Amino acid sequence: MRIFSPVLLILLSVFFFTGCATQKPMYNWGDYSSSLYKLKKDPCDENLMKYKQVLLKIMEDSKKKGLRVPPGVYCEYGYISMKEGKTDEALAYFDLEEKTYPESVVFMQRLKSQFNKVEEQP
Numbered sequence: 001m002r003i004f005s006p007v008l009l010i011l012l013s014v015f016f017f018t019g020c021a022t023q024k025p026m027y028n029w030g031d032y033s034s035s036l037y038k039l040k041k042d043p044c045d046e047n048l049m050k051y052k053q054v055l056l057k058i059m060e061d062s063k064k065k066g067l068r069v070p071p072g073v074y075c076e077y078g079y080i081s082m083k084e085g086k087t088d089e090a091l092a093y094f095d096l097e098e099k100t101y102p103e104s105v106v107f108m109q110r111l112k113s114q115f116n117k118v119e120e121q122p
Contacts, residue, residue, distance in 0.1 A: 027070040030058040052080055071101050075108065082115060090115070 035054040039047045055077045062069045078093030091112065098108045 026068065028058060028062045028065055028067050029070055030054060030061060032058060032070070032073075048080070052077065055080075069096075069100060071104070072097070074100060075104070075111070079111075 031054050035047075035051045039051045055073055058073055059069050059077070074093045074097035078090040078097065081093060082090035094108050094112055098105050
């Protein structure tokens, strides 16, 4: 008695190899990890500028490739802009983070409220 017929063996092989197919990536992280590591290891202005450029490149490349910008990238860029005193730019990126990731609305609203409290103080 045969346990596996040739047809069943072929179907199992097709199913197995189809399940191993690679999927299109959801996000483009670019050089995010290494640039963040360098910034944390040596928090100088040069590394901050490089990190900021990496975030911009991630946003641009994601748009070119038709991918979503990774979670938190808009927020991080907005936070850097906020620290540089670019209020309008920071708020625009916070809004982009909210629109892209609706689950971040509570956090982003809290961040904006803290930002507004700091601005209101003399």
